[in-house]
Amino acid sequence: MGEGTTFESTWAVPDTWQQGRGAWGGLPIRRMVEEVVQCEAPAREVRSITAQIPEPVLVGSHQVVSRLIRKGSAMSMWQVDILREHDNVTVARGQVVTGVNKNLELDPPGEAWGSALFPHVPPAEQVELAPVGPPFGPVFGQHLEYRPITPLPTMGTEPVVHGWINLPQRTELGAHWNAAQLLSMVDAWWPSPYTLMKTMRPVATVSFSANLLIDPINIESINGERSPLLHDASVSAIHGGFMSELRRLWTPDGRLVVENLQSIMVIK
Structure with missing residues (x-):
């Protein structure tokens, strides 16, 4: 599978998942990641997503187009577009990064790198x-x-x-x-x-x-x-x-x- 490879599917956005006029933002985020997981090799795990949702994602039929933008030795980048079926308008776009497990021996160990603190709750x-x-x-x-x-x-x-x-x-x-x-x-x-x-x-x-x-x-x-x-x-x-x-x-x-x-x- 090389750069430029494209996959297409359909998505029926369900009812009862709205936030205002359109679907809750987590719904198209999830769908974009799921599309990449379906297309990607199992060894390349999802690492991140960057997304914009410029239009309300309304209940009904949509096209999902996933394109492999870059494939390196250790990571890949995918672009996923969600388009309204009736007028082909892009309602959401995401860039999903996948990568292999590097199994690096770090000094100090990776566990010592984090600075975020777990809240006392x-x-x-x-x-x-x-x-x-x-x-x-x-x-x-x-x-x-x-x-x-x-x-x-x-x-x-x-x-x-x-x-x-x-x-x-x-x-x-x-x-x-x-x-x-x-x-x-x-x-x-x-x-x-x-x-x-x-x-x-x-x-x-x-x-x-x-x-x-x-x-x-x-x-x-x-x-x-x-x-x-x-x-x-x-x-x-x-x-x-x-x-x-x-x-x-x-x-x-x-x-x-x-x-x-x-x-x-x-x-x-």
Whole structure:
């Protein structure tokens, strides 16, 4: 399989996964990663995705076009476009990087390189479930499990969010996470400045970049189900209505799973 190789498929965007007019952003993120996993050799694991969603991804038929942009000895880069079927408009585009396991002998070991700190929070089993969905939350929230630790929107004093998140068995059966699920779930929580705002202003993600920093199979299941993940997010700064938000997902034992940077625009 050489550079320029293209694969095409169709995707019926399901109902009940909306965030506003279009689908929750995690849904096309997940689909783009899944497409690459289907096309790529098993030895090349998903490492990162950078994506933009310029149009609402509406319920209905779409075309998904995946193209191998670059294939090196250790990594590949794919471009994935999602197009509305009826008018061929690109509604989402992503660049997905895959790579082989380098098995490097580092000095000091790679475990010593990380500087991100696991937040001091109560374990998931000590945090109550909070229903998220209509009429106060987005439609897609009904499919996920939220255990908020920090205050709910408009009820806090800092633009910081901590809480446990999971993809429950009632939504999708499975004992382990996969790459596509993990890279989508980092987008599942409300923006961290909502905690601080007096009223929730409409916002839109302008750009999305996420790195997968663990082999999903190494996230141990709990009682035969997927482990909950700690969502950890904060706003770095805002300028001219555009903010930079850093999001992380952690395992219960403190391993960093996904790191995500989003540029988010406050619409009005």
